Each structure stands twice: as C-alpha cells, then as structure tokens.
Amino acid sequence: MNIKRLVNSLVRKHKTRDPFEIIENLNAIVVFHPLQGVRGFYQYFQRNNIIYIDETLSEHEQRLVCAHELGHMLLHKKSNAIFMDSRTQLNTTKYEIEADRFAMDLIMSDEEIEEHLDLTTAQFSRLFGYSKKLIELRMRDFN
Template structure:
C-alpha cells in the first residue's frame, strides 16, 4: 500500500495526526530514555513492537522521531536496520527515506499545505519546526 494511503487510513482510524495519541491505540511499547548518538529506533522483539526515543529531544523532534519509527513499524516491520547498518553491507537508505516520507505525510496534512501554499519552504519549515529538507520531501510526495 502506498505511504499516503497508509497514513490516510491511520488518521481516519485514530482520528488524529499526533503520533503520541496514535501510539496508545497501537500494539506498541514506547520507551523514552537517554540515548547516545541516536535519536530513536524501532525494534521488533518476541512479537512486540518497541519504539525507543531519546528523552532529551525537543517535543517537535520527539514527534518526528516517533512518526518516523511508526513508519518503520508499519512499512518495515521485521527489518533490523541497526543490524543491517552495523553488520552487513546492505544499504538502509531506502528504508530511512520511506520512514521520513511516512512521518512527514503524517505530521503535515494536505490541508495545512493548501492553506499555506503561498509560503516558501523556508517559512513552512520555521512554522512547523521541521528541517527544510523534510518539508521538500513532503511537498514532493
């Protein structure tokens, strides 16, 4: 299923775009903890979906990281990106890009973009708190 369609279905089901509200209804465990050099990661362990997020991040960054990791949970459930990054030559760039697209599709609605279509990417970036690179990714979806 296409990312946009998956997000639309989730938003309809949970009646929110807030990943913190959404995660409560999902079969997932959210762990806020101190992480060194990593903003967050997703782990599928013994049939449990576990998402770890660095507790030191800003609220905006926590929301993005959670949405990104939900993307991994729904798009790449059994892919162990940490293992692939550290133990194999497999490139995980595609998985990360898909999770970024998923996160931005979830966090920024089409309606928001339509209402603010006269603003530049830089201005939308400042309004939302997300980097320009991610805003451009969302606009190109």
C-alpha cells in the first residue's frame, strides 16, 4: 500500500486535508470522550467505523489523533490493534508507524514543506507543533 498515494487520492476526492471532514464524508463516527491511557483508537463495530478521541486533548492534538485513527481505518480495518497489543505477543509497531505516516502526509502537504526547506527537523517540529519523530516520518514521504 502506497500511503502517500492513498492520502493524495483522499485529498483530491474530498477537497480537504481536514481529517474530521473526510471522516464525516465517509460516514464514520467520531466519539469524543475522556480516555484512560490512550489518546484515541479506532473500532470497526457492527459495520460502523468508529473513532474515539480523548476529549481532554488540545484541538491540535485531536486533529493529529483523528488523522492517525483515520489511517488505521483505511489501512488496517480488519486489525484490532488494541486486542493484538494487549492480548497477544504480536508487535503492532508497524501499524502505528503506518498510521503516523498517513496522519502526517494528510496534515502536512508537500507545498507546506517546500515553503520551509531551509529549516532543520527541530525547527519544523516547533513551527508545526509535531514531534521530531513525526516530522522525520513526514520528510521520508516528501516528493
């Protein structure tokens, strides 16, 4: 699965990079609730796509979590990462990295990056408000 191609297709189809708008267009359900120990999670239940987001997060963090969980919804629909993580010995790191890449490709366009190519990863991180790890993931998919 080419994550960047999937993101670009979604952005063209929905004419937005806003994960909340895309989720609404896909008839998925977003539930804001105080969550314990997680910032959000995705669940496929009775043919419904449901994304839970910790309501105590800032708007900026909620947008990132929403994009990340949308990534799980589109990339890992049949995988129950919470179950796998808590009940099995399977490593879910690959799924989490893919969802992070999806989120960052959705949230940060190539055009935004091109405007700031003179910045270091640390400067990108401060400017956009995402961790250096996430910025590094995004830069791998640049162009």
